[in-house]
Amino acid sequence: MHIYCLFLLELSSSQKGLHLIELVDDVFSLGERVFQLDMELRSEKQRYSMLAGTVLGYKGAGIGRIDEKGTPDRCEFWCMSKDDVLGSAPVLPAPEAVSSHRSLYADFSRSCHSLTMVILDCLETQLGLPNGAFRSRHRIEWPSSDQSRQIRYLPQPEEDRRTSLVPHTDYGSVTILFNVLGGLQVLPEGSTSEEENWLWVKPIRGCAIVNLGDAMVKFTNGFLKSPMHRVTYAPGEQASLTRYSLAYFTRPEDQCLMKRLEGSEMIPELDDDDEDLDVTAGEWVRTRVRAAQVQKDQRAQFPLWATKGLK
Template identity: 80%
Template sequence: MAFSSPAPFPNFPPNLPTIQLPTLSLSKLVAEDEDETKRLFNTCISTGVFLLELQSSQEGLSLIKQVDDMFQLGERIFKLGMEEKLRYSMLNGTVLGYKGAGIGRIDAKGTPDRCEFWCMGKDDVLGIVPALPAPEVVSSHRSLYADLARSCHSLSMTVLDCLETQLGLSRGTFRACHRIEQPSSDQSRQICYLPQPEGDRRTSLVPHTDYGSVTILFNILGGLQVLPEGKAAEEENWLWVRPSPNCAIINLGDAMVKFTNGLLKSPMHRVMYAPGEQANLTRYSLAYFTRPEDQCLMKSLKGSAMISKLNSEDEEVGVTAGEWVRTRVRAAQVQVDQHARFPKWATKGLK
């Protein structure tokens, strides 16, 4: 199955409640088209999630080819024997390497998740830190992971450049927090969701907000759901995201909420089983998480009249992005109340 030209499969059901996401153009954002940049900003202060059309630009076409290759590689990785995959399970106490289905929890009752991950850190694939062990099928494709990291980081910087312009921040403010050559927790995540039993279909991945800056998601089959801003996490309020050919799904993470004191939004989302007849297929997806570099201080930014000032009692602690991510990873095991286990500095501005 390829992202650009997927094999025939059942259509996304037409009668599901779906969220109406705007489709933005990567080529227009790269050109800093004023109208497209304003559309991006208005989306990011309301929902924080949108579709990004890729095929109208050379950068997008190159990324589509890389994603096709990653989808094919992902199928090979997840078909490895379980004994082989478990040799690389959550290496060095992180989520890097392999995460098996059932390791995570989706609620306070301890209900296990239903997804497998293979995660590769940006610092690893770009040689910033020593490489972690990996099976041969991964090690022989390290250049593909490196190319993907560079492309997705560049795309994320395009999004952040446009938001920076709209916020009236000094040119390069966001890039200074996301230098690709500096250590960070950026990573790619290949994901596999096996078909669920017909009489027991439920959430595959816990409801959550992302804790980085920009998430780039490539889906072929449905399954992703978003909770609209201000809605309670009741079943009837979740809306499906309809994948669109050659479009990435982009959402902001909590770091952008932190940097703008709540102005920009980080959407609550989860992954269900694929809908309709798609539920009978194995669902693969690919995500890339762009996060602030480890030494970046997680504070609201100064220099924009649009970013509200903190009250004196809300004075921020100088927490680094590295500590921010480690805290969020530890707290993400069970998320009924997603903020219940975070320290106060980690939840400022989050809803």
């Protein structure tokens, strides 16, 4: 037995939720200004592009690929490290429009991380895990690859509308996602990836879209599953509008070992031929990022866990 986890979480019934909604609005407004900077200048792009060998900073449209043919993606990112904005890691280069709003990114990171802890506490209880099993692996003050990601999708040509972001599962533990326009789609369990099988995830004002990632699959030995999802052009009249999204990725602490958790009768035992390797979360994410950045025929050099969820 296993459970795929992607759901809408209503935020407007609590003060913390309302505060997060306000922060989301502020980051959305900032994102519009950030993407309208002179990023069309190649030198400016390169200055902030994929900093320190990561996906932090700016990623331009067309850098990623959505299929085996090498078709370029149609989305731009601006990514901010949690450790950077909270002052526990060196500050990475950023344009003034971003640097002058580090406190906003820090508040957003704290608020999303706090929400994630509530979700993990609920899962911990349902799984019958020892108290703190998840929190002890996701302490906000410890180094991790947590990040916020602002995303822009420009309107696509009417004669050539297609997938903007490759089908994938997320690397980390919990993703908190906000968007106004449609475009996010999920592939139901057991379905093949033909177009007719993808289902729309309708955004609702005042709600976050919550998605579990592959780290939770590892911690629960497959009991919890991360759903395959993608982003395509927005449906109907929305397709003519620029689509902005905002995501927060909570990932395990860098030094956390990516192993099955002990103490729950619901989490299946490892099979006799399975092996829990001593892979840290930091290595887990770095390897997954590198695997995602190469063509499919080059991924054979990576361990199987590194290419899970990659198309």
